[in-house]
Structures are given as structure tokens and as C-alpha cells.
Amino acid sequence: MNIVWFKRDLRIYDHEPLNNAIKSGPTLALYILEHELWQQPDMSRRHYRFLQDCLNDLEQDLKTINLKLTIRVGDAIEVFKNLSSEFNIRAIFSHQETWNMWTYDRDIRVSRYLRAQNILWNEYQNNGIFRRLKSRDGWASKWHQYMGSDQVPAPNSSLGINALSERLPTASQLKLDGSVSEDMQTGGRTNALKTMNSFFEGRGQKYSKEMSSPVSAYNSCSRISPYIAFGCVSIREIYQDAQKFKTKVFERSNQKDPWRMSIRSFLSRLRWHCHFIQKLEDQPNIENENLHSAMNGIREPEFNENFFNAWRVGRTGYPFVDACMRALDATGWINFRMRAMLVSFASNHLWLHWQKPALHLANMFIDYEPGIHYPQIQMQSGTTGINAIRIYNPIKQGLDQDPTGVFIRTWVPEISHLPIPALHTPWDSKKPPTSYPEPIVDEVTARKSANQRLYALRNSEEFKAKASAIAKKHASRKPNSERARRSKKINTKKQIELF
Numbered sequence: 001m002n003i004v005w006f007k008r009d010l011r012i013y014d015h016e017p018l019n020n021a022i023k024s025g026p027t028l029a030l031y032i033l034e035h036e037l038w039q040q041p042d043m044s045r046r047h048y049r050f051l052q053d054c055l056n057d058l059e060q061d062l063k064t065i066n067l068k069l070t071i072r073v074g075d076a077i078e079v080f081k082n083l084s085s086e087f088n089i090r091a092i093f094s095h096q097e098t099w100n101m102w103t104y105d106r107d108i109r110v111s112r113y114l115r116a117q118n119i120l121w122n123e124y125q126n127n128g129i130f131r132r133l134k135s136r137d138g139w140a141s142k143w144h145q146y147m148g149s150d151q152v153p154a155p156n157s158s159l160g161i162n163a164l165s166e167r168l169p170t171a172s173q174l175k176l177d178g179s180v181s182e183d184m185q186t187g188g189r190t191n192a193l194k195t196m197n198s199f200f201e202g203r204g205q206k207y208s209k210e211m212s213s214p215v216s217a218y219n220s221c222s223r224i225s226p227y228i229a230f231g232c233v234s235i236r237e238i239y240q241d242a243q244k245f246k247t248k249v250f251e252r253s254n255q256k257d258p259w260r261m262s263i264r265s266f267l268s269r270l271r272w273h274c275h276f277i278q279k280l281e282d283q284p285n286i287e288n289e290n291l292h293s294a295m296n297g298i299r300e301p302e303f304n305e306n307f308f309n310a311w312r313v314g315r316t317g318y319p320f321v322d323a324c325m326r327a328l329d330a331t332g333w334i335n336f337r338m339r340a341m342l343v344s345f346a347s348n349h350l351w352l353h354w355q356k357p358a359l360h361l362a363n364m365f366i367d368y369e370p371g372i373h374y375p376q377i378q379m380q381s382g383t384t385g386i387n388a389i390r391i392y393n394p395i396k397q398g399l400d401q402d403p404t405g406v407f408i409r410t411w412v413p414e415i416s417h418l419p420i421p422a423l424h425t426p427w428d429s430k431k432p433p434t435s436y437p438e439p440i441v442d443e444v445t446a447r448k449s450a451n452q453r454l455y456a457l458r459n460s461e462e463f464k465a466k467a468s469a470i471a472k473k474h475a476s477r478k479p480n481s482e483r484a485r486r487s488k489k490i491n492t493k494k495q496i497e498l499f
């Protein structure tokens with residue numbers, strides 16, 4: 001018999017391994033709850049709750065094609081050993097996984113074991129990420145080709161194999177930390193499709209204008225990220241739906257319709273998703289090491305646990321930073337710009353090495369996806385060496401993105417009585433509230449100091465040589481004219497290069 005090993009691809013639609021396994025014979029649908037994976041420091045209770053929802057939905061969908069979901073708890077090799085003693089396993093079918101360092105090492109172990117047992121492991125491409133890529137040249141056309149290719153329909157039925165299924169441990173049995181609340185997104189394909197439909201049916205119309213402010217982003221962004229992270233939908237499915245929608249928008253609407261810009265921006269971001277994960281696929285140590293080695297050692301000796309804790313619990317004394325952290329804690333999501341600001345504040349104003357902040361945010365984000373997370377964290381911390389340095393001024397961000405103060409008042413009730421602009425700078429008010437902390441650092445001094453230290457490193461020829469090697473390996477290739485325009489912009493205005 002064949003085994004379909006579900007990992008972060010919890011769906012039956014556009015699932016090539018499932019389809020091919022069923023075509024080639026009797027099939028067992030397997031999910032392995034790997035204890036050791038869930039003990040890793042980037043995993044949290046909110047991820048586990050989302051996973052349980054996804055597995056419930058997957059189980060229902062599998063039933064419709066005569067497959068029962070078998071859950072086994074333990075180490076993957078032990079699970080395969082046990083199944084081998086019960087069944088004659090011909091092949092394992094799964095998607096290629098680009099996830100954290102633990103899953104990378106596990107795949108190496110599993111692959112050795114299966115080879116030694118003469119069990120075939122058929123791995124299929126997942127989304128637009130390419131294994132053993134020799135060069136980034138031509139990546140975008142490969143990506144477009146894949147996204148335009150036919151989706152794999154869900155199988156009609158199967159010759160399903162039944163095996164004993166174990167109960168999932170509880171989050172407490174797994175000793176998972178963190179809170180879960182009603183305000184967090186719930187998992188599963190049904191919810192994924194509802195979320196996507198409501199975006200196209202209206203929520204997303206002002207996406208490109210409203211994505212930057214946390215006041216509007218919760219509604220105007222697609223919020224599809226956790227469903228992609230757990231594989232309830234494939235990027236190809238979303239991309240093709242968005243393309244169809246874009247055609248309709250351009251047929252029916254006039255130049256002024258904000259959907260025109262919004263749907264284009266949305267489509268580009270689907271490409272960014274894979275572009276970032278490709279970086280981790282090509283260089284797995286991005287999870288643990290600075291991309292540019294000149295950054296090694298610059299922040300580590302000064303790591304200040306008090307600063308880190310204040311940032312982590314939303315008590316830095318900067319209301320907009322604290323509001324974002326508290327909103328993230330309560331909901332499991334915050335928009336891109338605010339993620340960037342939170343990291344920039346930790347790495348630059350507080351001069352913290354990115355590793356602990358990255359793990360904290362990984363625990364908080366329900367959509368945690370290492371391949372996006374670590375390259376983004378490094379980009380916002382200035383450690384890639386190839387992106388322009390952007391240090392967000394949290395006061396300006398607050399005034400720009402929350403001009404009426406509604407977001408700060410919701411999440412930092414201690415200062416909700418303050419008028420604008422004192423709400424953004426409570427230390428300026430005549431009677432600063434005693435229950436809210438003083439600013440943890442002086443904003444201007446801290447920002448200037450980080451800026452100087454980071455730019456000072458960039459002057460040497462050695463730095464530049466290493467940076468060009470990194471750009472050659474990881475940067476996206478743009479048409480020449482576009483690249484020239486962008487690099488000019490980056491040099492003069494110090495704007496961030498997105499990829």
C-alpha cells in the first residue's frame with residue numbers, strides 16, 4: 001500500500017501526492033503528531049489549536065473520498081517502523097517541506113531510513129518553491145509557469161486502508177505555552193474559503209490603501225496567511241482565483257475603482273510568499289545565523305533582558321509599539337508594516353539581537369512560516385546586508401497610521417483619556433499617567449545611534465563584496481530598467497528594497 005504523509009498541506013484539493021498515491025494503489029492517509037517538533041521554541045498553543053481545526057476539516061474531506069485519517073503520535077521513523085510491521089508499504093507520498101531547522105533535519109533522517117528499507121519516498125513540489133535551485137536567474141518565470149499550470153482536482157474516491165488512529169494529545173500534555181482566544185482565526189479549509197471569498201466579495205476593495213494601518217488592515221487584508229501556512233489552500237489555487245477576479249475587475253470597472261490597484265498588489269504578494277521561502281530553502285541557516293557575517297557579534301554583547309521583556313509584554317512606554325504588541329498577543333495577527341515596526345524597534349532602538357524577538361513573534365503569529373519569518377526578521381534588523389536600512393520612528397508611525405488614536409485607546413487603556421497628540425507621546429502631557437511606563441529609551445538618540453552603527457559597517461570593500469554575493473544568491477531579478485529606477489530610489493531616499 002501507499003502512505004500519503006500530510007504535513008503542512010492539510011487539504012485534499014490541489015494535492016498532487018494524494019492524487020498520485022490513490023492512482024497507484026490502496027492508500028493510507030497519515031498525519032504524524034511529532035512530539036519533538038512541538039517542543040521546539042518556535043511552536044505555541046495557538047498554532048496547535050489552529051492545527052486541530054485543520055485536522056478536523058481534513059478528516060471530513062477525506063471521508064468523502066473513502067479515506068480515513070490515521071493519526072499517529074511520536075517520532076516519524078518510529079511511526080513508519082510500526083506501520084511497516086503492520087502493512088507492506090510500497091511508497092510514501094508527500095509534499096516537499098521547507099520549514100524550520102528541525103523539520104529539515106528530520107527529513108534527512110527519514111529519507112535515510114526509508115532508503116535503507118527500500119521504501120520509495122515520492123516528494124512533490126509545494127507552492128512556487130524550487131528544490132536544488134542553481135540560480136535565482138529566471139525564478140520569476142518559473143514561478144509564473146507553475147502558478148499558471150493546472151490545479152490537481154480532489155480525487156473522486158479511493159481504495160482506502162484503515163489503521164488504528166491515536167488521539168491527539170492536549171496542548172497541556174504537550175506543555176505548549178501561550179494564550180488562545182475567541183478573537184483568533186480558526187483553522188480548516190472551510191474557513192479558508194470563507195475568508196478568501198469575503199476578501200474578493202468586498203473586504204479587499206481598498207486593500208492597497210488600507211493595508212498599512214492596523215485600524216483598517218484587520219478587515220482590508222486578506223487574512224489568508226494562516227490557511228496558507230497550514231496548507232488548507234495552495235498558493236496556486238488562490239493565485240488562479242485572484243487572476244480570474246482581476247479579469248472581472250478590469251472588464252467591469254473604471255480607472256477609479258480601487259480594486260484595480262488592490263488586486264494587483266495582492267497578486268504580487270503571493271509571489272513574495274514563495275520568493276521569501278525560496279531563500280530559506282536555498283540557505284536553511286538563515287533561521288539561526290546572520291545572513292551577512294559582518295553583523296555577527298554587534299548586538300549580542302548588549303542583549304538587555306529588561307528591554308526584551310518590556311517589548312514582549314507591550315510596556316516600552318511607546319504607545320503605538322505597545323498597542324501593536326498587545327493586539328498581536330490578543331488576536332494572533334498584525335499587519336506587515338506593524339510587524340516590521342515591532343522588529344525594527346527591538347533590533348534598532350533597543351539594540352537586541354533578533355533571535356529572541358523572532359521566537360517571541362513566531363509564537364504569537366498564527367501564520368508563522370519560517371521561510372517568510374526569518375528572512376523578514378533579518379531584513380527589518382538590517383542583517384541581510386543587501387536591503388536598505390529602514391528604522392521606523394514609532395511616534396511618526398502612530399501619527400500616520402492611527403491619527404485619531406482609536407487603535408492605541410483600544411489596546412493601551414491606561415492612557416485612553418489623553419487627547420491627540422499627547423496620546424502618542426504621553427510623556428509630554430502635563431500629568432503623565434502613573435500606570436503607564438516612561439519611554440524605555442530616548443527615541444531620537446536610540447534611532448540615530450543604531451543608524452550610525454549599521455551604516456558604519458557598510459563602508460568597507462569586504463562588506464560590499466559579501467553583500468553582492470548574497471544578492472546574487474537571494475535577491476529577486478528585476479528587468480534592468482526597473483532595477484535602475486529602484487536602486488536610485490533606495491540610494492537617495494533610503495527606502496527599503498522589498499526583495
Ligand SMILES: Cc1cc2nc3c(=O)[nH]c(=O)nc-3n(C[C@H](O)[C@H](O)[C@H](O)COP(=O)(O)OP(=O)(O)OC[C@H]3O[C@@H](n4cnc5c(N)ncnc54)[C@H](O)[C@@H]3O)c2cc1C
Pocket residue numbers: 211221222223224225226228229266269270272273274276334335336337339340343365367368369370372373376377380
Ligand atoms: C518581521 C516579519 C515577520 C513576518 N512573518 C511572517 C510569517 O511568519 N508568516 C507569514 O505568512 N507572513 C509573515 N510576514 C509577512 C506579512 O506580514 C504577512 O504575510 C501578512 O501580514 C499576512 O496577512 P494577510 O494574509 O492578510 O496578507 P495579505 O497582505 O493579504 O497578503 C496575501 C498573502 O501574501 C503573502 N505576503 C504578504 N505580504 C508578504 C511579505 N511581506 N512577504 C512575504 N509574503 C507576503 C502572504 O502569504 C499573505 O498571506 C512577516 C513580515 C514581517 C515584517
